Amino acid sequence: MKFPKVIRTYCPRCNAHTVHSVSVYHHGKRRSLAEGQRRYERKCKGYGSSRKPKQKRFAKITKKVTVKLQCRTCGYIQLRTIGRLKRFELVEVKK
DSSP: OEEESEEEEEETTTTEEEEEEEEEOOOOOOOTTSHHHHHHHHHHGGGTTSSSOOOSSOOOOOEEEEEEEEETTTOOEEEEEEEEESOOEEEOOOO
């Protein structure tokens, strides 16, 4: 899917439709000392380092793409999930 690098959409902080710059969201590195991560590692200990048996066949071959929208007037960042896509590409829109 081709998606524009700049879109005009609603900004909750400006309370108006403004121009937003678009980029693909990538999650950060997990903190090993965070409480949730320690809880997850404790849960994983029981079944050979995974909490459930490994799945043999995988039905899903795509990931859900999350887009990061940043308002150009106030700098407010909002995330928007687009859905499952095999290919995602940001393109310049010619006018």
